Amino acid sequence: MLIIGTRGSKLALTQASWVRDQIQRRFPEAALEMRIIKTTADRDQLMPLRSASRRGVFVKEIEEALIAGEIDLAVHSAKDLPSNLPDSLEISVIPEREDARDALLSAPEITLVRQLPQGALVGTGSVRRQAQVLALRPDLRVTDIRGNVDTRLEKLRAGQYAAIILACAGLNRLGLSGRISTRLDFSEMLPLPGRERSPSKPGKTMRVSAALSRS
Template sequence: MEPLLIGARASLMSLMQTAPRLARLAPTPVLLRPFYGAGGDREKGRAPLEADGVFSEEIEAALLSGEIDVAVHCLKDAPTHDTAGTVMAAYLQRDDRRDALVTREPDLNLMTLPPGARIGTASIRRAVALRRVRPDIKVVPMRGPINARLRAMEQGEVEGLIVATCSMERLGLSGRIGERLSTETVCPPLGAAIIALQTREDDMDTRKAVSGLHHPETEVEAEAERMVLRQMGGFCNAPLAGHCLTDRSEDGTAYTLRACVFSPDGGMVIDARASGGDATVVALQVCRRLKHHGGLELGKAA
């Protein structure tokens, strides 16, 4: 049996989240190929976050050329629109979508941080949320591997970091989390905490091989959130956030989707949400509300 060739970013975070899940493909053999040159990961000539697909272009090119059979993406970093000739063949079960506060001094939370505390993040979304809750906080632009950011914090460059809860958990660092921040406080990025497996559209054997990893409920949420990204012109670090929640009860399944568009300084935020039994319809309702209140114009201005 020929092994599946799996491509993933070479960061520790990517490899830690990918390897355990690939084990579930047994007895299908797999070979993991790390990509060291992903534009958003490079130490030199690093691609800016203010563009679509900064973490995926090289891996997608390898997929289309046949160098690999499966490309592994964090969905929030994947291209907003499917690249011609490819398909998202599987969405893995979603992890914790919340952001987390990690602090140098133990037992601190967002409200007990000292006045003027420096918090490291390169995310516009996180910076805006922080300024709305704690306008005294100084946001320090900081990106790169989580371990590098943690070292910078320990060396006194900042008093704390805002990071993805799922990233800390996948790295075995959940004990370092000081506070898991409510999604109402810090709205997650669209596609947060979802790993997607991308294949060539016509490669039916590979699509079948990875289908056992697919989680249908996550797919519904993922596609609803990608609908918002497409309608609102969003990408990885756009001034746009949101998430879809699934609520199962005796009366059936309902979906609630919230999305926000904001100015970089946090001075203006357009926040919309809707609920219903069809996640796609709910996503379109939210987009209409955002557009009605000037969401497209605000996003472009940012």
């Protein structure tokens, strides 16, 4: 039995299911199980995530389950991983990358960042995105936004924000690419180095890692 640890959000489950399906396709005889693990960030939707003390809040409990042998591998978005993994864990594989661009979501008539009204409120939980949006449009008001993709889309629909910024990759995987107002070119916003990674214990899932690397 190979147990895959994941958070319980729709996007996390979609990504973990993709990894599970790739493993099953290459090893039809394998017994696979997905195990949902609640993290600190899942339990507390109001806490600020910027401080150093908040590093790893999306993955800490999953890492602990890996180290304890309760799961065999985990699937994360790379943005959620802290810079340094525990010594007993490694990043086993980085699957082929989805669309690496960031997406602006706004009213139907908005198709470019420059079309946002003066002083419009833009929601994003990423310091990287906040800095780059303000470099493009210093007049905009940029603030944090929490919640899963559906929650953020609902906040946009309710008028709490004039626009929000999400990853194209996540929207594509959830079948929500039609909600994108514009995909931000790399000249406007540079992405993170990766989106999806699968940490595991060294050597524990070597054949699986090799298979996923060829996917």
